[in-house]
Amino acid sequence: MFGFGKTIEILSPLEGKTLPLSECGDEAFAGEMLGKGLAILPSKGLVVAPFDAKVEVLFDTAHALSLLSEDGLEFLIHIGIDTVKLKGRHFKALVQQGAEVKAGDPLIEFDPQAIQQEGYSIIVPMVVCNSADYVRIESFPGRNIRPLDKVILRLRKK
Amino acid sequence: MIQFEYTITDPLGIHARPAAELVKTATAYRSSISIQYRDKEISAKKMIALMSLGLKQSDKIKLSIQGEDEIEAAEELKHFLQEKL
Numbered sequence: 001m002f003g004f005g006k007t008i009e010i011l012s013p014l015e016g017k018t019l020p021l022s023e024c025g026d027e028a029f030a031g032e033m034l035g036k037g038l039a040i041l042p043s044k045g046l047v048v049a050p051f052d053a054k055v056e057v058l059f060d061t062a063h064a065l066s067l068l069s070e071d072g073l074e075f076l077i078h079i080g081i082d083t084v085k086l087k088g089r090h091f092k093a094l095v096q097q098g099a100e101v102k103a104g105d106p107l108i109e110f111d112p113q114a115i116q117q118e119g120y121s122i123i124v125p126m127v128v129c130n131s132a133d134y135v136r137i138e139s140f141p142g143r144n145i146r147p148l149d150k151v152i153l154r155l156r157k158k
Numbered sequence: 159m160i161q162f163e164y165t166i167t168d169p170l171g172i173h174a175r176p177a178a179e180l181v182k183t184a185t186a187y188r189s190s191i192s193i194q195y196r197d198k199e200i201s202a203k204k205m206i207a208l209m210s211l212g213l214k215q216s217d218k219i220k221l222s223i224q225g226e227d228e229i230e231a232a233e234e235l236k237h238f239l240q241e242k243l
Binding site for chain 2: 026028033034056057059060061063064066068074076078084085097129130
């Protein structure tokens with residue numbers, strides 16, 4: 001097995017259940033247009049940092065953010081489907097774009113019930129935006145997870 | 159090198175999906191393609207960099223395209239921006 005790069009494991013940033021990305025209900029994510037990953041159906045409205053990172057992107061609407069790890073991993077967490085249209089309603093950013101965060105730091109709070117009441121899915125697709133930098137990206141759907149308690153994605157660097 | 163400006167008209171700005179679509183359009187060409195907004199300049203082939211600009215409706219961007227297929231790339235990008243953003 002020599003000749004491969006480093007293995008990286010990503011822990012869960014939410015409480016809920018993991019699903020295959022193909023079941024997230026959004027064509028762009030399901031078709032891996034934004035990268036490989038998986039989805040979580042959240043049971044609580046809090047996203048924490050799954051690893052030490054810099055918050056590279058945090059939209060004003062606080063419905064999505066992207067983290068950059070020290071290893072160069074670019075990880076996008078998108079809360080709900082089409083929720084950009086809520087223009088920030090039911091989302092609250094707890095950090096700012098550019099912030100350095102540690103694993104477990106709270107990043108975004110959201111109100112799953114209110115989002116669903118407005119007719120939006122609360123499924124959280126999560127993707128590795130620089131998927132091309134990895135030879136293998138393994139996901140673990142069908143797991144009940146709490147923040148940082150289980151591995152949801154395992155990556156092997158080129 | 160070809161340069162042109164574009165003002166975002168989509169009321170939702172460049173969020174995750176349009177960023178991915180723009181990157182997909184740009185990466186189909188060999189030319190280097192950069193987007194300048196205010197004092198920042200990023201590669202149109204890097205999704206995170208593109209999203210980090212936080213582009214919104216009425217923001218004006220400048221594209222610079224340089225390479226062997228710059229004419230085709232510029233046409234396709236202009237078309238994409240007008241249609242989608």
